[in-house]
Amino acid sequence: MPVLELEAKGVVKRYGALLANDHVDLAVERGEIHAVMGENGAGKSTLMSILYGLQQPDEGRILLRGAEAHFRSALDAIAAGMGMVHQAFKLFNSLSVWENIVYAREPKSGPFIDRRAARRRVADLARRHRLAVDPDASVGALSVGVRQRIEILKALYREATILILDEPTAVLTPQERDGLFDVMRHLAAEGRTILFVTHKLHEVMAITDRVTVLRDGRVVERLQTKETSPREIIRAMTGRSVSLSVEKGPAQVGAPLLEAIDLTVGRGAKPAVDKASLAVRAGEIVGLAGVAGNGQSELVEALVGLRIADSGGVRVAGKDVTEAGVAERRAAGIAYVPEDRALVGSALAASAADNLAMGFQRAPPVARGFLIDPAATAARARALIAKFGVKIESERAAVGSLSGGNLQKVVVARELAHEAPVLIAEQPTRGLDVGATEFIHRQLIAERDKGRAVLLISAELSEILALSDRILVMYEGRILADMPQAEANEETLGLLMAGRTQAAAA
Amino acid sequence: MTAPDAARPARRFRTPPAATAILFAAIVGGVLVVASGANPLDAYYQILAGSLSLGALPDTLNWATPLVGMAVAAAIPLRGGMINLGGDGQMAIGGLVAAIVALCLPAPGPLAAIAALLAAALAAGLYAALAAWGETRHGIPMLVSSLLLSYPAIGFCSYIVRFPLRDTATGLPQTQMIPESARLLTIAGPLNVGMLIIVAIAVAAIFLDRRAIVGYELRLRGLNKRFAGYGGVDLEKQAMLAMFSSGAIAGAVGAIIVLGSDFRFIDGALLIPSYTWSGLMAALLANGEPVGTVVAGLFFAALQTGGFAMQRETTIPRVLTLVLQAIVILFLAVRHGLGRRGA
Numbered sequence: 032m033p034v035l036e037l038e039a040k041g042v043v044k045r046y047g048a049l050l051a052n053d054h055v056d057l058a059v060e061r062g063e064i065h066a067v068m069g070e071n072g073a074g075k076s077t078l079m080s081i082l083y084g085l086q087q088p089d090e091g092r093i094l095l096r097g098a099e100a101h102f103r104s105a106l107d108a109i110a111a112g113m114g115m116v117h118q119a120f121k122l123f124n125s126l127s128v129w130e131n132i133v134y135a136r137e138p139k140s141g142p143f144i145d146r147r148a149a150r151r152r153v154a155d156l157a158r159r160h161r162l163a164v165d166p167d168a169s170v171g172a173l174s175v176g177v178r179q180r181i182e183i184l185k186a187l188y189r190e191a192t193i194l195i196l197d198e199p200t201a202v203l204t205p206q207e208r209d210g211l212f213d214v215m216r217h218l219a220a221e222g223r224t225i226l227f228v229t230h231k232l233h234e235v236m237a238i239t240d241r242v243t244v245l246r247d248g249r250v251v252e253r254l255q256t257k258e259t260s261p262r263e264i265i266r267a268m269t270g271r272s273v274s275l276s277v278e279k280g281p282a283q284v285g286a287p288l289l290e291a292i293d294l295t296v297g298r299g300a301k302p303a304v305d306k307a308s309l310a311v312r313a314g315e316i317v318g319l320a321g322v323a324g325n326g327q328s329e330l331v332e333a334l335v336g337l338r339i340a341d342s343g344g345v346r347v348a349g350k351d352v353t354e355a356g357v358a359e360r361r362a363a364g365i366a367y368v369p370e371d372r373a374l375v376g377s378a379l380a381a382s383a384a385d386n387l388a389m390g391f392q393r394a395p396p397v398a399r400g401f402l403i404d405p406a407a408t409a410a411r412a413r414a415l416i417a418k419f420g421v422k423i424e425s426e427r428a429a430v431g432s433l434s435g436g437n438l439q440k441v442v443v444a445r446e447l448a449h450e451a452p453v454l455i456a457e458q459p460t461r462g463l464d465v466g467a468t469e470f471i472h473r474q475l476i477a478e479r480d481k482g483r484a485v486l487l488i489s490a491e492l493s494e495i496l497a498l499s500d501r502i503l504v505m506y507e508g509r510i511l512a513d514m515p516q517a518e519a520n521e522e523t524l525g526l527l528m529a530g531r532t533q534a535a536a537a
Numbered sequence: 538m539t540a541p542d543a544a545r546p547a548r549r550f551r552t553p554p555a556a557t558a559i560l561f562a563a564i565v566g567g568v569l570v571v572a573s574g575a576n577p578l579d580a581y582y583q584i585l586a587g588s589l590s591l592g593a594l595p596d597t598l599n600w601a602t603p604l605v606g607m608a609v610a611a612a613i614p615l616r617g618g619m620i621n622l623g624g625d626g627q628m629a630i631g632g633l634v635a636a637i638v639a640l641c642l643p644a645p646g647p648l649a650a651i652a653a654l655l656a657a658a659l660a661a662g663l664y665a666a667l668a669a670w671g672e673t674r675h676g677i678p679m680l681v682s683s684l685l686l687s688y689p690a691i692g693f694c695s696y697i698v699r700f701p702l703r704d705t706a707t708g709l710p711q712t713q714m715i716p717e718s719a720r721l722l723t724i725a726g727p728l729n730v731g732m733l734i735i736v737a738i739a740v741a742a743i744f745l746d747r748r749a750i751v752g753y754e755l756r757l758r759g760l761n762k763r764f765a766g767y768g769g770v771d772l773e774k775q776a777m778l779a780m781f782s783s784g785a786i787a788g789a790v791g792a793i794i795v796l797g798s799d800f801r802f803i804d805g806a807l808l809i810p811s812y813t814w815s816g817l818m819a820a821l822l823a824n825g826e827p828v829g830t831v832v833a834g835l836f837f838a839a840l841q842t843g844g845f846a847m848q849r850e851t852t853i854p855r856v857l858t859l860v861l862q863a864i865v866i867l868f869l870a871v872r873h874g875l876g877r878r879g880a
Contacts, residue, residue: 337766358769367767375767378760385757389768392750402748 035097036061036224037082037193042091044077046432051077053248054091059193064215064225066235066256069245070268070464072422072434075228078245079195082226083115084108114186115195118462120178124171128164128181129153132188156184162214175323176207183214194218195226200234201461202490204322205525212238230464232261244268269466277469279476282500285313286349288364288484289334289453294343296329297508303329305508306343311453311484316475318499318516319488322528326508327488328370331457334486335367336360348452361390366451368442370458370488372435376442379431383423384412386430387445419444420470436467443474454478457488472498492521506530554869562864566857573853580853587846588839599727599798600810601838606735606790607816608834609742613783615825616746617755618762619669619776620680621783624813626687627665629694631657631788632795636802637702639715639795646718650796653719654734657792658785664690665784666777673773679780691808698804710804721797731793738786743827755779759825787813815841818862822869837862 037059044052052074059065069075080086082093084102093100095111102108105115122131129150138148153166162180170178179199186194196215200208215225215238227239235242236256244252244267252267287310296304304326311317321327332338334345336357344353347363355363369375377386388408391397396407412426419440423433430441443459456475460468475498479485489495495502502519504512504527512527567577588597607624614621621627638653668683699710706713721729746752758765758775766772790812795802815837823829844858 335767356769356771357766358771361769369767374761375763378757378764380760381757385753388753389757389764392753392768398750401750403750403753405748 033060033063035059035094037096037226038094039078039082040092040094042078042081042088042093044074044081044086044088049432050248052081052088052091055245055248055250057243057250059224059226060241061224062219062222063240064219064227064238066227066229066239066242067245068229068235068242068264068268070436070466072436073245073268073464074248075245076197077248079115079197079226079228082108083113083195109189109191112190112192113195114183114189114191114193116179116182116186116197116199118198118201120182122170122178122181124169126170127166128168128170128173129166131170131181132156132166132185134185136189153184153188156187160184160187160214161217175202176204176210179203179211180214191223193224193226195228197228198230198462199227200229200231202323204528205492205521206529208234230462230468232264232465235264236261265465268464277472277476277497279498280480282316282479283314283482284500285482287312287346288348289455289486290346291330291334292344292346294330294333294345295341296326296333296338298341301508302341303508304333304340307505307508307510308343309486309503309510309513311486313452313484314479314482315500316479316485316487316498318495318502319486319505319510320492320495320502320524320528321488321490321505323490325505325528327457327505329508330505331367331370331455331488334455335365361449361451364452366446366449366454368439368446368454368456368459370461372438372442377430377438380429382427383416383421383430383441384408384426386441387412387415387426387448390445390449415444415448416441436463439463439467439471443471447474447478451483453484453486455486455488458490459487460489460491460494468494492524495524496521504528555865558865558868561868562861565864566861569860570853570857575851575853579851580847580857583847583850584840584843584858586843587850588843593842593846595726595728597839597842598732600842601835602732602735603790603794603810603812604815604819604838604841605739605831605834606786606793607812608819608830609735609739609816609827610783610786610790611813611817611820612823612825612827612830613742613755613786614679614779615820616759616827617775617779617825618759619779621665621668621683621780621787622680622817623665623668623683623687623690623784624787624816625808626690627661627784627787628791628807628813629691630664631661631791632807633694633697633791633802634660634788635792635795636712636715639719640713646716649716649719650721653796654789654792657788659788661788661791662781662783662785665787666781669773669776669780673776679776683780694802695804698802702802704801711806712802714801715796719796720800721793727798729793729797731797734789734793738789739827739831743831746827751778815862818866822866 035058039055039057042052042055055074055078057078067075067078077086081088084105084107100111132153133149137144138152139145150166157164162184164177164180164184170181199211203211219225229235239256242254242256242259242264243250244264246268254264289311291307291309293306293308294304295302295306307330319327329338333340336355344351346352347360347365350363352360352363373379388397392403396411397403409426416423416426421440421444422437430438459471463471475485475487487495487498496516496519499516502514502516502524503510504524506528507530511532563581570577570580587593610624611621635653635657638656639649642649642652644652664686665683668679668686671677671682672679698712702712704711704713721731723729746756754765754770754775758770762772791807794807799806816834819833819837820830822833840858840862844855847853848855
């Protein structure tokens, strides 16, 4: 008889009219890796916040090792042996690794931090769990994969026996992901319990013991991983069968619409973008692969005008826009879905109508003279909301309450409404569920088939491989490779993303 | 994800936070009055009678004119997530420029007044825009530069009226009286056309905020600056324009006091009543939203005017009204802060 480590019983959480968790029951056994799956807005994040004490349920109980637990805050949850690795890491970038890990639980000698003991404990912990880190390194200088290890170590240092990992693989290379899986297996073998929140089916199949699937706030399925299939999980998540691969015809390629010529951002020996050249032609999707932080963001910012390049040039539809600002480049023909839909792509406190009007506010029908036409703005917003199936109360509601997928639909709806010849889509499906991802993918292919030039920046190799006609790999600011999709596979790209051109060529 | 309507929880009626804050402040203030041995009901009666009674209303409105003007001046940059702490300097520049133009421009009266007002707004607006330019081009935070630029402006105005333009007849640090024809027309009692100018400015600010493209872009910048920049808003130009408008209104307030009440630029006279800071607090309370800013400005003006009356009629010093004002602000700020964290 397996021991139940953590249980949720009849958990209900409402946000106004929205029922985010509707009598959710979850049972997690000690030492298992348990996947929690569901589309965006299915209630996974809400459930995790409740388990971790960040939010209080309106009804229902949480049982920890059979005893009822009342977490008033995350501090209570941590004290009870829970640890959570959030999607956005919560680290002090200017401090060292060991300082981050022992933070708020420093070994002391008198009133001072016992630095030697702290460093030793961190090093021991890292060795024992095979999480290689240098305790003295400064966190800001480390890669995303290493930072994630620090987050895990932080939880282990606080003696967490239950670990919640929220979308942990979204930012990792395939090699880093495999490393994380080794660590997860090792932790589970030690008797720790892991709650693994993810959208990625192959990961669930590869590593988990059991799966709980949420839909519309309710648990719709509890599955043994060994006895299920990806197709069954998708059906449970979406209520329908979804095609896993993307269907698209051959590319009808035309003239180059977006060109970067020796674009350089930053100065010194190691600029963020180092003489990058690329051309995206009408009717093709060019995928730019790379581990986050290798200059993709800077390259995109220099393309769209959010940052002026230190040298090199940019042409949009044949027009030189090197010196132009954002508005001019948008007018020349760029639409842009930014990497961070909440920080850049929207104003969360503003209404959907206001969000959908951004970029259109200076021309009819939104503008009338120097005024905004509220009726036209609202009508346009309603039309876009309907066309893209955004689930929102009305166009007057703030977009901050939307799930990730619905917020991304707002961003994509707005940018596609420009009908611009060039579309730059940066991590367009990050953190989205199967249904929303499939929707966005169909939109990107429709743009390509309309003869537009699409530049897709993604850390998700399966996405790059499925959508692109041509693939570029970026590593340390340089574009290392330019190959037709047919010549690329996950392994080669993974090696190129790690900068190993020799190994990839072999 | 939609839930059936039956699941909608009954919405509890909530008293507006401002009303709770005022009530709370009244209770705390009352305790202070009792502790000092006076009657709190008497004090509050005097404040109300001294600000809102028919006889007192003109005084309140006269006090509210510059205060609301400075509140709107502070609200404009605040709406876009910027802050102008240099209202004092901008007001002084406006006052001095208005006095000089009214004294020196050989134009018929009303034209001289209009020219003085416009010149004051222009000069103060440009001076305020300097702070925005410093931030966008040289990375000097506007919070710091707008405040620091205020002191040399005040000092310069002070020098001008102490030396080159001193009225030798009185010997005080002030300019000569401006000719009667160049003064703002009186409406009744202490009230003059300046009040109507501020009303027009406030109405324009509210209208532009709600309906105009510039209002939309500034509001969205305040909600998320990166989003506005991403959407094609020229953030540098916008910052300059917002600060120029803010400074120009501050300059106009200075000019209205000089042309409508003092009839000369008197060193320090514009700054002693602290219109800039009361106005800034009103704007902060409303988070830069113009209607709320005007309402808060009127409330502070009534409270301060009532304070003078209370001090005249009772033994309670008018500092009490400043205490009340501070408690209202603190209480509202706490509510805001907690509300935001919970969201």
